[in-house]
Amino acid sequence: MTRSLLSADQLPVHARRVRAMLVRWIPLLEARGVFMVLLASAVGAIAGTLVTAMSAIVQGLHALMFDVQPGGRLSGMFSLQHPRQAVVPAIGGLLLGMTFLWLKRRKFRTPIDPIEANALYGGRMSLTDTLIIAGQTMLSSGFGASVGLEAGYTQVGSGFASRIARLLRLRRNDVRILVGSGAAGAIAAAFDAPLTGAFYGFELVIGIYSIGNVAPVMTAAVSASLTAEMFGNVPFPLELSGLPDLTPSQYLPFLLLGLVGGGASIAIMYLVTMVERLFVRMRIDSSLRPFVGGCAVGLLSLITPQVLSSGHGALHREFAMNYGIAVIASVFVLKLTASAISLGSGFRGGLFFASLFLGALLGKVFAGVMAFVSPATGIDADVAAVVGMTSLAVGVVGGPLTMTFLALESTRDLTLTGVVLAASIMSAILVRETFGYSFSTWRFHLRGETIRSAHDVGWMRSLTVGMMMRKDVKLIPATTTLAEFRRQVPLGSAQRVVAVDGDGRYAGVLIVAEIHSEQTHPDSTVLTLAKFKDSVLVPTMNVQSAAETFQRAGAEELAVVKDFTDREVVGLLTESYLMRRYAEELDKARRDLSGEG
Template identity: 30%
Template sequence: MVISRFKYARLLLAIRRVIRNDHLILMVLALVVGCASGAAVVAFRETIEIFQSLFYGSGHERLSQHVTGLVWWHVLLAPTVGGLIVGLFIYFFLPNRKPQGVADVIEAEQLHGGWMSSRVGLYSAIASALSIGAGASVGREGPAVHLGASLGAWLARRLQLTRSLNRTLLGCGVAAAVAASFNAPLAGALFANEVVIGHYALKAFAPVVVASVAGTAISRHWFGNFPAFALVDNPLASFWEFPAFVGLGIASAACAILMMHSIVVASDLSKRTPLPSWLKPAVAGLAVGAMALMVPQVLGVGYGVTEDAMLHVYGFGTLLIILVAKIIATAISHGYGFSGGVFSPALVIGAVAGGAYGIVATSIFPELSSGVPAYTVVGMGAVAASVLGAPISTTLIIFEMTSDYTLTLAVMIAVVVSSEISHHFYDRSYFVRQLRERGIDLKEGIEAEVMQTITVNAVMRRNLSTVSMGTDLETLRHLLQDSTVGEIFVVDNDGVLHGTITLPDLSEFAFDHDLDGLVNAGDVARTHPPMLTRHDDIETAVNLMDTSGETVIPVTENERDRTLIGAVTHDDVMTEFNRVLMERRREELGHE
């Protein structure tokens, strides 16, 4: 392992000798990550087709049409057996025996300096391909993002790059994966910066764009250059129709909130179900298979269903049935342990909700309506934006997936309305809610990462005023006056911390010299003060200071050995925190 890393480090050094500019080197690495992620997305999609062919006898995206020709027990058995295989695979190969997704990518980017396991990335992709191939109501874009991110993180780790460059290359993998999945280079670049990286600094944005274009090129070479959905033009009939699009934004927010909350409810129900975790996906598969006997549109990613909704194939009643069934199937699939994303289900739910809304709106104001297909496109964008928490990149994704620029204004209005409502009544996105349930608050972002990476050992003071337990009061008075931290530390003969003394601790003895020979340090010291170890981070230190009310905390070697080795002050902690934070900000902005 050490030899391998040494070889990669020498490779980076050789590149630097040829290309004497770190920004150009980053561009080259972004190109490599973009091509690798694009190829990985191609392989991932082909693997899904293989698994789907094994389960259903067809790898076509219009799975709902194919299963209508299968016997009932086949439709019921395929997702059940697939769920059992997925459950066992996740149980034995994935950390914490849980699927991985976009939330884990965001956590790695924001809190772990871009570190991700390439092995977990590969296993997660296999679990997701099995889930989608078996017909689970999950998306393929989230797993593609996780796979691309893990490739970028792998290269950064091999080359032993800085944390800032680690995060940038992880973002490059995300951008390339999104771009390759949707044939959408603009959306891929913006999604990576909007959702994962969290800023648009040129140092990060430029390589992300390079990776996004590279991923798109690989995808187009394999799948061809055409939009995901082939539609006729949908020109806006009238600006008087915009209030209807605002109403669709409200309805889309309701659908998005219902979808996300349903997944949370199903997850809670799964936790209370007295079954082993590896068996729960099989239960979900059985439920989805039973639903598919009546509503086959719930199976798989559902792009065929989305396109049919756009082409006005379904009537109002059918659209409502698909809407309810797809939300339930998605909740069960995610809640009970299938591996996959949420974008594809959000598109299906948005399309059928938009189609149903469009039928009603068109029947009321036929002369002002742009047609039902227009409402399906707008509904797709509005629901997906609320779920992803990415209004800008989602608008671009819809545009690049449909090649329909005329509806952009309508999509933008509905996306803004839907995003604001879902943000206010639920959360910023499904991924943010996932992280919040883990106790992670992204509002702290890089600040939390900085506080968790600086150790107490780096900021503690080692030159302290220490006294023995027999030190007299007169000496204590002089030492407190000269102390730079306003505190004295009392130790025994072995250097073990006995307690601390501050001026308030001497309040009743401070000016009574008659007690100088009667009272010593051991008598006035506060025993069992709050303590830290050298390996604690400064986040732990700040929290301890807040709860204890102390501004100076003694530091010991470890929790068992109370030997005093230093102390930290609130001022020193915050000074170091601000210094490192400013360094990170300069790195992000590309300043040396």
């Protein structure tokens, strides 16, 4: 079992020695499941350590740049210590722009995040990309840009997990599970919430919950959380006490809040895209956009520092204070603007925690409106904040169970389970049916990718038309008469023949039986009966694109041409064979994900 797991014959010398030592002294490692759990435990400990270190570095930058006192949070300050601190985000943007120039000159590719890696590349991630993203994220958040560190956390957790898995030459599905375990550990350590981290790995990075992945992912999450606690990482819990009992009549308003949160999440994703496109239209060089964005965020921070960084302190402050609806709404608008400007201008980070903060504000605004519209409903503002927090975050981040567990683990109140889960599901359904993307997959869509989740679709890209087509194609000139065709291609000798023009380019598909049964003048050319003249495949098409082409054309068999320009015929492919190969590969992928085989 271990030999197939580690591919010992292909391992580097030092890795083979480590493997031999492990197998000799720990016989249980011959069991793949036990090996993966132990490996995930180590990955979780690494993720917890890295998350703690990144958090400490950012807190150190906040103390240095903004005079944040030990134990305090930048976004929790009531005002900046000095107006000149408003230029700090612009300085951070300038430094970040310099990193963009350096990476451009070194010709670095676009970094791959855990979701993309698991969806397209079997979990393979670059450690260089990981370090770059982590550094840029710490720089962005450390200098006050309105972005969260969670993207950097999951990148380092998954990146190091992928590196370890590749060093040990694990099989494709095991690499994907370990990458998900790294991300799970990172989120668990960041929020002191093992269940949240585990379901983040299941829903967002691996793409499925199964018996085969539950043990390693859960182990990594618990290991990371314990490691972070050991290093004294500040936990996330929201201290909510004295919450009223929920009544059945309150569920309907909270379900409405779930829909409002889902709609708001879609609007936020569109807004970030609009800001990004605005920077492009302004023709500002990409290396200068973070500086411009930093200037704008700095100006907003003069109104309230709650717009700065991820918003941990601001969220706790909103739950601790009883602000009026006008103040809460203004903070919502300011934080939303700052986050959109930060991400749209190129600061590195994500909307994970910003969506939690914005959702909590939205929930409190909703409670205020309901108190005015329907006082008899009796909606508690803190409960509405928790429901709004999860509803909006589900739309932005994805993963209703992830956000539900985050709400429960952060509040330590299980009485909210039903209403939080119901509202999260409503938000998820609305976003999926009307928009179809989370923030991460929406960014992939804007880049031209078709990823909608972390399900492994990389095999679909490798299963191309060129691999499946038949090359023994019978060609005939399109000027051939029907009588001549019947002499050259007797009935039963072939089912289809491809017609080509005088330059050897594709002209259409000829159905042999139809031509033999046609009663038109025998001197007519076969071109008059050619089908699918404008529908062809090319060898580089993947199975999904080819299936869509068959569906549009309504054809059972299509010609394959070298390219769409010269249309030189190189093969034929039948829809039945295409779908059979697709079904075989899909069944294989499902067996791997479920731990079978």
